[in-house]
Amino acid sequence: MKQSIIRYTLTAACLLGCAAQNFAQEKKTAFNHVALSVYDLQKSASFYEHVLQLDTIPEPFKIGKHKWFEIGPGLALHLVNDATEIIEHRRNTHVCFSVASMDEIVARLNKFGVVYYNVQQEVGKVGTRVDGVKQLYIQDPDGYWIEINNERMER
Template identity: 35%
Template sequence: MATFALDHIAISVTDVDASVAFYKKVLKLKEIENTASNSKTRWMRLGDNKQLHLIPRPDFEVITNKAVHFALSTNDLDAFLKHLTELEIEYSDWKGTPNKDYVRKDGVNQFYFQDPNGYWIEINNAV
């Protein structure tokens, strides 16, 4: 039976330059070369050879809810929350309580915020 590992996450974005700037500024992701094609899709390094692909779709509208998200884990949740606050980026717990995090039943602390296109991002300390 085959085994699998996460390779990349791909999302459609209306303004690829604005999305790249957001992910660089907020998550400190580094842009890497798109080795797959000569398209305007831009790639960001997520760490451990994982990638986030930002696919330009100028007329695209994201319609999603918090249940559709991707999660990133950090060992310094407090520092990242301070960073979000300094950038004036709103975050919430699962229920949508502004500027509140949540401790799951398994003890993992988490919160959510959205990127410029409306995609939900969970940050947790499950490292």
């Protein structure tokens, strides 16, 4: 009897500990989306859909001022049509997308006439980081900088 009570108590403590851990992880801050203010929603949406080949996802507002794209499992890019002008952005403030093939993305950029740079800002050049990852930089229609690389992130 005494061993049963101890066994049940330990089992309950383990279950409670697991539940508490899951509850705590649900309460952690997690990245959800990034929103960019754009001047011409259709032009920007076309860029992200056709050049970067991001998939659109439903957006709840349905007022013609937003376009949403999936950028990873449970992650989104929101384009918001509210910019009154296109302003200059610094390259060090950028988003980054990883691709399977740099050759394919370079071919697509060339097809769409998108200028790309390496980190030294040499036009039409792909750079290689010290860790061997290839990378390039482009700008979207609103001048936001985007890094594209072939880094494989282990999850």
